[in-house]
Amino acid sequence: MNALLEVDDLRVYYGKVEGLHRASLRVPEGSIVTVIGPNGAGKTTLLGAIMGLLPSAGSARYAGADLAGTKTEARVGLGLSLVPERRELFGEMSVEDNLRLGAFHRFRKRGVDLESELTAIYARFPRLEERRAQLAATLSGGERQMLALGRALMARPRLLLLDEPSLGLAPRIVRDIFRIITELKKTGVSILLVEQNARAALQVADYGYVLETGEIVLEGEAAGLASNPRVIETYLGLAGKVIAT
Amino acid sequence: MRERTALALFVALLAAAPLALPEFYVTLLNYIGLATLVSVGLVLLTGVAGVMSFGQQVFAGLAAYSTAVLTTRYGISPWITLAAGLALTAAVALFLGAITLRLSGHFLPLSTIAWGIAVYFLFGNMELLGKHTGIADIPPISLFGWRLDTGREICVLIWVLTLAALVAARNLLDSRAGRAIRALRFRSVMAESFGVNTAALKNLVFLYAALLAGLSGWLYAHFLRFVSPGAFNVNAGIDYLFMAVVGGAGQVWGAVIGASLLTVLREWLKDILPKLVGFSGNYEIVVFGVLMIMLLHRTRDGLAPALARLAIAAKVRASPSPAPSLEKRRQPQPGETLLEARAARKQFGGLVAVRDLSFETQSGEILGLIGPNGAGKSTMFNLITGVLGSDGGEIRFRGERIDRFPPSEIARRGICRTFQHVNLISAMSVIENVAIGAHLRGRRGTLDAMLRSDRAEEAQLLYEAALQLERVGLAEHLHETAGSLPLAQQRLVEIARALSADPILLLLDEPAAGLRYGEKKVLAELLRRLRAEGMSILLVEHDMEFVMGLVDRLVVMDFGEKLAQGLPREIQADPAVVEAYLGGIE
């Protein structure tokens, strides 16, 4: 069976500098796949290229169709949704307007019942309902991440791309976020999760890739990766040493 | 050198032109020269320094009207009125520059249009300036008793001055001041952190462009012997900018190309368009507008770079020859306290990015400041370097408080930095980029550069840059453009640039981010060698692995606060640090 997302030999250049070097990966329908790696390895670049925010060479196929020449806005229409590292919320607009706008592309096709969908999102993120009339810019870091996730879900994605959802959040909120990610998988959404927090990412994921300096250097079942000596040394190394002592 | 041959040929053709060409073409040549003078200024101002002005005709008009009034009413010699006109131009330019050059992006061009309109209506309504009819019967210029009263004669003067302006502009760009000017557009934060006063430099470039426009206006008045407001309306200002853009706003010789093309095209269109439309008017602006849009859709660099690629092959340059060394600072004794942060604090709105952080660094050590993403490391870095103002606490360097200083003052004291997001001028050569680091070790200014009286010091600066590049292992890449190097080498260029400032404390902002394993080893090796040579380093990093084997001591930040401090192996065993870095979910 073909995977929902198939990326082959994807390359991105910044001027003459290569930001991503022949990356290939698969996201099967209904699974969580994670890409881990250090700062500056090209993880955000990878998601930007899949989403069409950055020009790239190589091929990215979604649900069997080539994405080349499809603009970001149109990819959203196809069912890809990105929660970016910088969240990119509409800061001077209310929480509720942010959420409604998440459904923009579906609204355009034909009127959708936004109200019932909003209710569903609020059920998942009760904090957002409390803050529905507040401006997005006034939210705390955790709430902003919730809003970014909620906004992406309003688009009813088939494939959700998450860029460092745990970034800058306190451990308790990180746990919440990862719980929500596993719940989403149960609703049938496929997820490509980019994380620096390798341990947490490998715990929720089915399959993982390790990206270093623009290249996929390792891949495998998440559980296998978590016990791979090289991954332990580089990404879980500290934990390994702590456990050893 | 082929560029010199091309120049000689150009000058020879120009010298022959006034003798050989029919009157009409000499007049055209004069207009081209006058327009070139203004566009050379714009090439520096807009193309290089990134300051867009649609108001250069104002300066031309001020000088033209000054000389018109003073010569016709009071019979003063044009050479004196030149001085007067330029003085007036300079005064107005300094005033306008002082209030507008600090404004960002679009405000400046908008305000240049506004003052362009204001001055145009002023010219057209003042009794003294002859209202809309203007001032006629302006006397010709006399040079040692020779009256330049025909187009052919003044052509010589116009082009001698134009060529002088072109050469001066080219000399300027290839100098200490010129490198700083080339940093103004995209890299002013970097330039400030190596001691360049970017605001003053922008004003200087603005002044120079205004004076060239003024010179052009003075020549115009004595060439036509008549001035009227029509020549200095907003459209003239737009035309000048178009000339600079068409020619290639970053190229000095582009000014000639742009001015020639648009001037010739205008004459030609003035001939044919009324025949097509049936009545006369300035329709050429339709063609200019459409051509401009098409040009910018195709290329944003103008025509000069494309022509240059065709005409002049890349020059092969040798390494700079040895020159007397620049003056060096006295380095502190090993173990002396250099940098001290005491309860440093920074808030962004409600978010406390750095919360009462205290630590100190000593001479001769590498101190690592580490923490997970978003811990506030970069904010702390920006507080030390003066890019951000602090909201509390103190930062001292060798006992002196520096937390109120701008970046240039901090650089002056010997704190030199690199940037996490590589901050090189990508179109400029590696050695020139590194020479910016030594900016504060040179003295020569813009005038010296234009007249080339800066060559001895220039040799010293470039030699120093070459030495530092050799020190970081890039001796092979001196003349490549910085943007063409891979990331790892660009990071080394950043370090060489900081070294050429002769630092007391080297500040490195995530130098290992995005590097491959082997590249990190090379970098670590270099930093160890620098420490062995006595250099003191503060290393802000995210990458634990890179830091652990390298640094003497560590300070760990999380959520803006100090989480731990100590030797690398103590930190590695600290449960709080492990939790912060791994944030497990079980």
Add this chain to the structure above:
Amino acid sequence: MSFDIALWLVQDGVTNGAIYALLALAMLLVFAVTRVIFVPQGEFISYAALSLALLQAGRLPGVVYVLVGGGLVAAALDIALALREKAPARLPRIVALYVLVPCVMAALAWWAAPRSVGLPLQVLIVLGLVVPLGPILYRVAYQPLASASVLVLFIISMAAHYALTGLGLVFFGGEGLRSEAFSDARFKLAVLDITAQSLWVVGASFVLMFALRLFFEKTFYGKALRATAVNRIGARLVGIPAELSGSLSFLLAAFIGAVSGILISPITTIYYDTGFLIGLKGFVGAIVGGMGSYPLAVAGSIGIGLLEAFSSFWASAFKETIVFTIIIPVLLWRSLRSRHIEDEEE
């Protein structure tokens, strides 16, 4: 100066100021959504004012040629793009928007010109001729450069201003025109002698501003435009196409420009290049108001209208000089307050 004259000047100033305020709003809107400094706004003012005057004089306004020609260019560009992207399904829509609409409007104008169809219909025809030029201009000049820097977009604006002014000269000629007043009525209100025309202008301006506000706060597309202005990347990530918001903001701006031109045409004689100065006064108003806040921009623009009215009384020859010099103290104040270094994106 007597009290009566002062009141009269205030009326005059507020009338013009209301128009400048509309233009200032359009400029802020376009800048926030597309980062374009919308200099060609002035040409929409001229085109609309001259077209109305020509229709009233029973002549066909030359803007029909600009409209049909521009529409054809835009259609050609879009068709080429659709073919390259192998999306022939888009073709009918392209032809309808860029070819059919302009042709229908041109035909309507051609039909209406020799007949006296009455002011309301004439106004509608003028709007139909001028407003579609907004999206056409966006498609032809700006859309291919949507990712360019503010300064490149600024040069494009100046170039578009050049081209459109020149076309105005070609198709409208150099003569100045003034259209008939909407109404000659005058009202006495205590000592005030108010002309109906002023009331029309001020009333229409405020109705339009209110309608815009409703559009941005209540409608989904209005919110989408605001979202684009607030965060361009965020907008793309929820699927708001950049071309859609660009077109829409230019459509609104052209509408505002055309309405301003229609409102001002009975008050002032308009030449093919008058609109530029009027539009720039809207810019000055927006700058005086700080370039960010809509209410302040309105206040700043009304201030500009008043300054203009009073300086035309005291020093009429230097009216324009005074109005355009006022930004110097404003900028001085701003630059004293700002102290940061900013780098352009390379």
